[in-house]
Every structure is written in C-alpha cells, then in structure tokens.
Amino acid sequence: xxxxxxxxxxxxxxxxxxxxxxxxxxxxxxxxxxxxxxxxxxxxxxxxxxxxxxxxxxxxxxxxxxxxxxxxxxxxxxxxxxxxxxxxxxxxxxxxxxxxxxxxxxxxxxxxxxxxxxxxxxxxxxxxxxxxxxxxxxxxxxxxxxxxxxxxxxxxxxxxxxxxxxxxxxxxxxxxxxxxxxxxxxxx
Amino acid sequence: xxxxxxxxxxxxxxxxxxxxxxxxxxxxxxxxxxxxxxxxxxxxxxxxxxxxxxxxxxxxxxxxxxxxxxxxxxxxxxxxxxxxxxxxxxxxxxxxxxxxxxxxxxxxxxxxxxxxxxxxxxxxxxxxxxxxxxxxxxxxxxxxxxxxxxxxxxxxxxxxxxxxxxxxxxxxxxxxxxxxxxxxxxxxxxxxxxxxxxxxxxxxxxxxxxxxxxxxxxxxxxxxxxxxxxxxxxxxxxxxxxxxxxxxxxxxxxxxxxxxxxxxxxxxxxxxxxxxxxxxxxxxxxxxxxxxxxxxxxxxxxxxxxxxxxxxxxxxxxxxxxxxxxxxxxxxxxxxxxxxxxxxxxxxxxxxxxxxxxxxxxxxxxxxxxxxxxxxxxxxxxxxxxxxxxxxxxxxxxxxxxxxxxxxxxxxxxxxxxxxxxxxxxxxxxxxxxxxxxxxxxxxxxxxxxxxxxxxxxxxxxxxxxxxxxxxxxxxxxxxxxxxxxxxxxxxxxxxxxxxxxxxxxxxxxxxxxxxxxxxxxxxxxxxxxxxxxxxxxxxxxxxxxxxxxxxxxxxxxxxxxxxxxxxxxxxxxxxxxxxxxxxxxxxxxxxxxxxxxxxxxxxxxxxxxxxxxxxxxxxxxxxxxxxxxxxxxxxxxxxxxxxxxxxxxxxxxxxxxxxxxxxxxxxxxxxxxxxxxxxxxxxxxxxxxxxxxxxxxxxxxxxxxxxxxxxxxxxxxxxxxxxxxxxxxxxxxxxxxxxxxxxxxxxxxxxxxxxxxxxxxxxxxxx
Numbered sequence: 001x002x003x004x005x006x007x008x009x010x011x012x013x014x015x016x017x018x019x020x021x022x023x024x025x026x027x028x029x030x031x032x033x034x035x036x037x038x039x040x041x042x043x044x045x046x047x048x049x050x051x052x053x054x055x056x057x058x059x060x061x062x063x064x065x066x067x068x069x070x071x072x073x074x075x076x077x078x079x080x081x082x083x084x085x086x087x088x089x090x091x092x093x094x095x096x097x098x099x100x101x102x103x104x105x106x107x108x109x110x111x112x113x114x115x116x117x118x119x120x121x122x123x124x125x126x127x128x129x130x131x132x133x134x135x136x137x138x139x140x141x142x143x144x145x146x147x148x149x150x151x152x153x154x155x156x157x158x159x160x161x162x163x164x165x166x167x168x169x170x171x172x173x174x175x176x177x178x179x180x181x182x183x184x185x186x187x188x
Numbered sequence: 189x190x191x192x193x194x195x196x197x198x199x200x201x202x203x204x205x206x207x208x209x210x211x212x213x214x215x216x217x218x219x220x221x222x223x224x225x226x227x228x229x230x231x232x233x234x235x236x237x238x239x240x241x242x243x244x245x246x247x248x249x250x251x252x253x254x255x256x257x258x259x260x261x262x263x264x265x266x267x268x269x270x271x272x273x274x275x276x277x278x279x280x281x282x283x284x285x286x287x288x289x290x291x292x293x294x295x296x297x298x299x300x301x302x303x304x305x306x307x308x309x310x311x312x313x314x315x316x317x318x319x320x321x322x323x324x325x326x327x328x329x330x331x332x333x334x335x336x337x338x339x340x341x342x343x344x345x346x347x348x349x350x351x352x353x354x355x356x357x358x359x360x361x362x363x364x365x366x367x368x369x370x371x372x373x374x375x376x377x378x379x380x381x382x383x384x385x386x387x388x389x390x391x392x393x394x395x396x397x398x399x400x401x402x403x404x405x406x407x408x409x410x411x412x413x414x415x416x417x418x419x420x421x422x423x424x425x426x427x428x429x430x431x432x433x434x435x436x437x438x439x440x441x442x443x444x445x446x447x448x449x450x451x452x453x454x455x456x457x458x459x460x461x462x463x464x465x466x467x468x469x470x471x472x473x474x475x476x477x478x479x480x481x482x483x484x485x486x487x488x489x490x491x492x493x494x495x496x497x498x499x500x501x502x503x504x505x506x507x508x509x510x511x512x513x514x515x516x517x518x519x520x521x522x523x524x525x526x527x528x529x530x531x532x533x534x535x536x537x538x539x540x541x542x543x544x545x546x547x548x549x550x551x552x553x554x555x556x557x558x559x560x561x562x563x564x565x566x567x568x569x570x571x572x573x574x575x576x577x578x579x580x581x582x583x584x585x586x587x588x589x590x591x592x593x594x595x596x597x598x599x600x601x602x603x604x605x606x607x608x609x610x611x612x613x614x615x616x617x618x619x620x621x622x623x624x625x626x627x628x629x630x631x632x633x634x635x636x637x638x639x640x641x642x643x644x645x646x647x648x649x650x651x652x653x654x655x656x657x658x659x660x661x662x663x664x665x666x667x668x669x670x671x672x673x674x675x676x677x678x679x680x681x682x683x684x685x686x687x688x689x690x691x692x693x694x695x696x697x698x699x700x701x702x703x704x705x706x707x708x709x710x711x712x713x714x715x716x717x718x719x720x721x722x723x724x725x726x727x728x729x730x731x732x733x734x735x736x737x738x739x740x741x742x743x744x745x746x747x748x749x750x751x752x753x754x755x756x757x758x759x760x761x762x763x764x765x766x767x768x769x770x771x772x773x774x775x776x777x778x779x780x781x782x783x784x785x786x787x788x789x790x791x792x793x794x795x796x797x798x799x800x801x802x803x804x805x806x807x808x809x810x811x812x813x814x815x816x817x818x819x820x821x822x823x824x825x826x827x828x829x830x831x832x833x834x835x836x837x838x839x840x841x842x843x844x845x846x847x848x849x850x851x852x853x854x855x856x857x858x859x860x861x862x863x864x865x866x867x868x869x870x871x872x873x874x875x876x877x878x879x880x881x882x883x884x885x886x887x888x889x890x891x892x893x894x895x896x897x898x899x900x901x902x903x904x905x906x907x908x909x910x911x912x913x914x915x916x917x918x919x920x921x922x923x924x925x926x927x928x929x930x931x932x933x934x935x936x937x938x939x940x941x942x943x944x945x946x947x948x949x950x951x952x953x954x955x956x
Contacts, residue, residue: 076860076896130244130817134242137246138271
C-alpha cells in the first residue's frame with residue numbers, strides 16, 4: 001500500500017488496492033512461469049497498434065508461444081489470428097471470458113481447471129479497467145496482469161505509463177527473451 | 189385481520205383509479221404493481237442472466253460512516269458489500285433516468301392541460317387503437333384523456349419515492365433485490381416516457397398514424413447564418429413549440445432560424461419541418477463555441493451545465509426555460525419583457541424565464557437585435573495550423589479524453605496541414621472539452637477541430653411516434669416465426685467510439701431486412717453518413733415498420749413506442765390480454781419476439797433506465813465498450829447455464845440447451861463484434877425452422893465477414909434439427925456438426941418461463 005495514504009484514511013480514501021507496478025521484464029516472466037494455468041486474453045487493439053512496424057499481435061503470439069500460454073481471442077481478433085494461421089484456444093468477448101473467469105469452478109479454456117493468472121493485452125483502457133475491477137473484486141482465486149503501455153490500477157501486476165514506445169518495445173522483447181529459456185527449463 | 193383489510197382497501201383504490209369496471213379487457217394479476225409484485229419474474233430473469241458487476245469505485249461514500257473500503261470481501265459500516273453497493277448505485281442511476289422522464293412527462297402534462305384542459309381526448313389517429321401499450325400493461329388503465337395521464341404519472345411518482353427510499357443507508361441488503369428494484373424503476377420509466385410522448389403528440393399535434401414523415405435538414409451547415417439564430421438545447425418541447433407558434437403568429441417564420449441539439453431538436457422538427465437539427469449531444473460544446481447561436485434556449489436534461497459561461501465566451505445569450513436548470517440566473521418570469529430584452533442586448537445578461545410564451549418572445553426579439561452584430565467566424569486553415577503548432581506532445585489532452593483519442597498526433601498533423609487522420613479522429617470526439625482545459629499551452633483544441641469538421645448537410649426523417657396497429661398486424665407473424673430476422677432499436681446518447689458506427693450498423697441490418705427503429709441522438713447520427721448516391725439511411729430505406737424499414741420513432745421519450753411495439757405484437761398478433769398482465773407480456777417477448785436494443789453511445793442515467801426497462805420486458809440490449817462503466821451487465825454463461833423452459837403445449841419442462849437470448853445486457857468491444865452478436869441475440873426458441881434458418885444465415889455470414897471466416901464456435905447450440913441450417917451453408921455446417929457429434933433435438937412448441945418459477949400467473953395464461 002502506498003505511504004501517501006493518510007492515517008485517517010476513512011476521510012480521504014479513493015481506493016485501497018491497486019496494482020503492483022513492475023518494470024522488470026524478468027520479474028514479469030517469473031510471475032508468468034510460476035503460474036500453473038495462465039491465460040492470455042487478446043484485444044482488438046493488438047491488430048491496430050504496432051511497434052517499429054511489427055504489429056502488437058505478433059508480440060502477443062511470441063509471448064504465448066514462448067511460455068505455451070493458451071489464448072483467448074476477444075472481439076474480432078480471431079479474424080486476424082486466422083489470417084496468421086493461428087487457432088485460438090477460445091473465442092469470447094471480453095466481458096464473457098471475465099464472466100467465466102470469476103467463477104471459481106469454471107474449467108478454463110483447456111478444460112483443465114480455472115486459470116490462476118490472466119494476462120490482458122490490447123483491450124481499450126476504459127473497458128479493460130472495468131473488467132479488471134470485476135476480477136479484482138469477484139475473483140480472489142486468480143491474479144491479473146496487463147501488457148499494455150499504461151498503468152492499470154485494478155490489475156494485480158501492471159506496467160507503468162511508458163513515456164516512449166521504445167521502452168515498451170524493449171520490455172516486451174525482454175519479456176519474450178526471459179520467457180523462452182525458462183519455459184524450456186520448466187518443461188524439461 | 190387488520191392487514192387483510194388494508195390490502196383490500198388498497199386494491200379497491202387501485203381498481204377505482206384504473207376504472208377496473210371498464211370492460212375492454214379483464215384486469216390481470218398486477219394492476220399498478222408495487223415493488224414486490226413482479227419480483228418473482230425478476231428473480232427468474234436474474235437466475236439466467238446474473239448481474240455482472242464491474243465496480244467503478246472500491247468504496248462507498250454515501251454516508252458519514254464512510255468512506256468504507258469494500259475490497260476483498262469487506263463490508264461497509266452499515267453491512268453492505270461491494271455487489272449490493274453496485275446494485276444500489278445502478279438503482280439510483282435508473283431512478284435518476286426514470287425521474288427525468290417522469291418529470292418531463294409531469295411538466296408537459298401540466299402545460300398541455302393548462303392549454304387544452306384535462307378532458308382533451310387522446311386520439312393517435314385512425315391506425316392506432318392501442319394507444320398506450322405500456323400504460324395498459326403496467327398500470328391496467330386505458331387512458332382516454334390528458335387527465336387520465338395525470339393519474340398514471342402520479343402512480344409512477346409514488347413508486348419512485350418508495351424505490352428511492354430503499355437506497356437509504358440501512359435498507360435493502362440483497363443485490364438481487366436491488367436489481368429487482370432497478371428493473372421496477374426502469375419499467376416505470378417506459379410508462380413515464382409513454383405518458384410524455386402521448387401528451388406531446390396529442391397536445392402539439394405531432395405526426396401520428398403516419399410513416400412517411402417529412403425529411404429534415406441536419407448539420408451545422410444546414411443552419412442559415414444570414415438569419416438570427418435561436419439554438420434549442422435539451423428535451424422538453426414546451427419551449428420550442430411555443431417559439432414556432434410565436435414566429436408563425438408574428439410573420440417571422442422565414443426570418444428567424446430555429447436549430448436544435450439533442451432531443452429538443454427532434455421534438456421541434458415534429459412540430460415544424462422548417463426547424464433544423466444541428467446534431468447530437470456530442471456536438472453541443474463544439475457548436476456553442478462557434479458562437480453562431482445568437483440566443484440559446486435551454487429546457488432540461490443533457491445540457492452543458494456551464495452553458496452560460498460558454499455563451500459569455502462567444503457573446504451568445506441564454507434563456508433558461510425550465511426550473512430544473514436555472515444556472516443561478518435571475519428569474520425574469522414575472523418581469524416586463526422590454527426591460528429583460530434591453531438588459532440581454534445591452535448588458536449581455538442571461539435570464540431564466542419559466543413562462544414559455546414570454547421566453548419565446550424574448551428569445552426571438554433578442555436574436556433579431558443582436559444577430560446583425562454577430563462577429564463570429566469559422567476558423568481558417570492558417571489560424572488552425574498556428575494554434576496547433578503550439579502543441580508540445582505532452583499528452584495531457586489524451587490523458588483526460590473519455591474516448592481515448594490520440595489528440596497530440598492530431599495537433600501535429602493539423603500543424604503540418606494534414607487533415608485526413610484528424611478528420612477521422614474528430615468522428616470519435618464526444619465534445620466534452622476536457623482536452624481544452626487540460627492543455628498547458630492553452631490550445632483551444634475544439635476550436636482547432638473546426639478545420640476538420642464536416643461541412644456536409646444530411647437528411648433525417650422527422651420522428652413519427654407510435655408504431656401503427658396495422659403495421660403490427662402485418663409483421664406479427666413473420667417476427668414471431670422468425671422470417672423477419674429481428675426488430676432492432678438503436679437508442680440513446682452519442683458517446684460513440686466513432687460517430688459513423690450507428691449509420692454503418694443501421695445500413696448493414698436494413699439491407700438484411702431487419703426492422704430498424706431509432707430514437708434520440710442515435711436517430712440523428714444514423715443520418716450523418718452518406719452511402720450510395722450520396723444518400724443517408726433515411727433516404728435509402730422505406731420508413732415502414734416492416735422488413736428493411738428504417739424508422740425514426742422520435743426523441744428519448746419515444747422509446748416507449750418501441751417497447752410498446754413489442755407489447756403490441758403479443759397483444760394484437762398473439763391476442764394475449766395485456767391489461768395489468770406484465771409478466772405474460774414480458775415472458776412472450778423474451779421467448780418469442782426477436783427484438784434487440786443497441787445503445788451504442790449510452791452515456792446518461794436515462795439510457796440506463798431505458799435499457800434496463802427493455803431488459804425487464806425481455807429485450808436484450810447491446811452496449812458500446814465504455815458502457816462497462818455503468819457497473820452492471822446481465823450475462824449468462826452461455827452453454828454452461830440452465831436453459832430449461834416450459835413447453836406450454838406439452839405442459840412439461842424441457843432442457844433446450846439453447847442460450848437464446850444469450851445475454852440481456854452486454855458490452856461489445858467493437859462495432860464489428862456488435863454486428864456479429866446482434867443477429868444471435870434475435871434468436872428465440874419460438875423460431876420456425878425457416879425463421880431459424882434466416883437468423884442463422886445472418887449470424888454465420890456476419891461472423892464470416894468480421895471474424896475471419898469459419899463457423900461460429902457456438903453454432904451447434906442454435907441448430908435444433910437439420911431444417912434449421914441455412915441453405916447456403918448446409919454442406920459446411922453439416923460437416924461441422926458431424927465433427928463435433930451434434931445430436932438433433934425437438935423444437936419447443938410453446939416456450940415459456942411461466943411454470944418454471946413461483947408465480948401467480950397460471951400456465952393457461954400464455955396459451956393463445
């Protein structure tokens with residue numbers, strides 16, 4: 001909890017539980033690899049945004065492949081994935097997948113049990129913040145993480161507001177680099 | 189014994205109020221329902237469509253016990269938990285919405301009763317006998333005069349008081365009960381809206397029993413700037429219609445330009461086809477800041493609360509015409525007109541004038557006096573470039589933009605004379621002006637945007653009011669059998685991700701022969717895009733309530749005619765009695781009428797109550813992505829939920845496994861995803877094989893169009909037997925069904941939820 005919250009918090013409180021801000025890709029990779037059943041939820045902005053002409057969806061797929069994370073395609077992301085010859089593990093809209101995730105007994109997209117870490121990437125920030133709030137309040141059985149370039153207070157783990165896209169790109173590339181060898185080690 | 193007596197007296201009172209002895213239909217089980225009366229229906233709905241809460245705030249700050257932290261299972265000092273607090277908040281939003289319409293209805297009724305007397309007959313023309321489907325269904329009364337409507341609105345107001353009472357600290361403790369109350373408030377909203385619009389149609393002689401209403405000019409360039417201009421902002425037509433009367437009576441009809449923003453604009457064009465529509469709510473501040481309006485007349489709802497400050501900046505004058513929004517202005521209602529005009533012209537003062545006649549006279553005279561001195565110019569390219577070049581790309585504007593627009597890049601483009609991208613970006617501007625106030629360089633961003641704002645003018649059809657009974661007779665069968673694939677209602681405010689979205693969706697579904705109805709700001713923006721031959725959807729498609737029709741029903745309060753139309757289908761087509769028979773009507777709509785609302789730009793509390801009212805009636809609503817901020821949706825868990833239903837013909841409960849409709853309050857991330865979801869939400873268990881085939885044809889083809897080919901993942905859930913499969917996709921679907929081991933199932937003869945939950949309604953009541 002931030003030290004900036006006053007002692008008599010009852011009078012000024014505007015929210016008490018906010019995301020741990022992480023800038024170290026290695027730490028992010030550790031959290032992902034530590035999870036037993038992570039899930040990567042892909043939003044439509046991944047098909048629009050690019051970093052140095054590489055679409056964000058390609059970064060997302062690299063992350064998924066590096067650590068064998070199942071994918072949930074929201075909105076019309078499935079169309080882009082089909083174009084890239086990738087079959088998502090599930091297709092739901094953002095609110096639908098979250099509606100399932102908040103149910104402790106849900107069997108997950110691979111029918112192996114509900115997920116313990118859900119990573120959101122490419123959903124517009126107003127909607128993303130609201131669905132993260134759903135999980136924060138109603139899904140104590142899982143943790144949430146974001147990969148977009150802004151800080152998401154309702155997540156458990158969030159990146160900071162990157163001032164420059166280069167910083168974000170560097171983080172994502174470093175995350176992929178960190179995930180690959182460790183994931184291989186985990187598998188072996 | 190005392191308790192039994194009280195109830196009997198109460199029932200007698202209600203029977204008297206609704207004139208129960210008028211034998212137009214037997215009185216159903218719930219005349220003038222109170223909070224508990226439809227609770228069991230709500231609980232049945234909420235069992236399948238559980239509330240999905242997205243808290244906007246972790247805390248409760250409603251009382252001095254707090255602020256209370258409600259995270260991680262904590263309860264507040266009063267005992268409330270986070271889910272119940274969200275439900276309480278949603279109820280408050282619905283109550284605000286319901287009150288706004290009920291307040292509007294009450295005011296307009298008072299005004300019109302004063303003008304015409306309480307015995308003024310309700311006559312909606314030769315093709316509308318079922319004049320008030322919401323009132324008849326909920327209240328149990330057949331209103332015959334304006335005075336009768338007063339009885340109805342008093343009932344609504346009484347219920348509002350009880351519902352608001354329940355939000356006090358230490359009252360309701362169940363989120364489900366708060367939801368039931370929210371559904372109750374929102375059902376009442378449709379009653380209030382119906383009162384308002386029936387009164388307006390009767391009292392102002394708005395179009396009724398007609399489909400082919402006049403085409404109206406729309407867009408700021410449609411406004412003749414060579415004339416004095418009066419801008420009307422808000423919802424209540426008492427003022428604007430009086431201005432039209434004043435202009436007509438004084439030979440000034442051609443000399444003064446009347447233009448409107450938001451629903452007042454739609455109402456005014458129902459009264460005068462010479463009035464202009466500037467555009468939706470999202471263009472309010474933008475237009476105010478052009479300074480083209482000489483006088484701004486405000487009434488109620490959705491008005492900029494800083495409108496007098498904005499008017500001062502551009503030398504416009506404000507006349508506040510309704511007590512709900514007086515902006516701290518001097519009340520000049522009882523003052524002599526000439527003195528008020530003098531002060532407005534010479535001292536640039538604004539006034540509140542609550543007498544419509546006096547307000548009209550003052551506004552017209554002031555506009556005529558000050559317009560020759562209007563020195564307001566549209567920004568030119570050089571000026572825009574110079575202003576935009578001050579941008580340092582600090583991104584402060586982007587941080588406060590509710591629609592998450594990349595304004596910094598737009599400023600850079602404009603400073604370099606590149607307008608294409610900023611033009612597209614401006615389509616997403618909701619006109620809040622927060623960017624302006626945040627800019628450390630003090631760039632007037634909204635003003636700079638004038639350089640990329642479209643100067644086009646468009647055509648919109650004037651609002652036509654209620655759907656005619658004759659139209660319902662023609663389409664009742666194809667809708668309930670499914671051969672007209674759905675009735676869509678594009679409603680609500682203009683907080684769109686992109687202003688073109690609504691027009692694109694209307695075009696797509698009208699082409700596919702859905703019946704497309706529209707109201708309010710959604711009706712405006714649907715007309716703000718030109719398709720083939722430079723025509724808008726209103727020019728391209730017929731105005732009939734029939735397959736492929738595009739129908740502007742009217743303003744916000746006209747939404748009651750859409751809920752009314754679906755009730756009419758049950759009553760006129762299916763011959764089910766509607767009087768005080770809400771549960772039967774809602775059950776019929778939910779299971780048999782393929783209707784879907786789309787509140788793509790929903791922003792206000794009124795949109796919350798309109799949408800939730802549709803939900804209680806069994807109509808699903810699709811919302812835009814930002815609408816997750818409403819805090820609550822109603823979602824099923826699709827195939828994992830319980831889809832058992834009663835087959836009333838066989839009198840047995842059957843497990844259909846069919847999630848239709850899948851959700852009743854749902855947020856789509858993109859327009860494309862919404863267009864895939866809409867045809868699915870029009871599927872009903874009652875569809876014939878032919879109707880189901882048509883609906884699935886649209887679902888599959890839109891899925892293929894926007895989801896990269898293939899077949900929908902849940903398609904098998906909606907195919908009961910082989911004849912349900914659309915002909916064009918027969919081969920592909922059969923292969924898919926074989927792959928997944930699909931088994932056929934019997935369609936339900938007469939699907940109903942009656943009989944699956946505790947209710948006073950007998951199963952026989954749904955058999956027609």
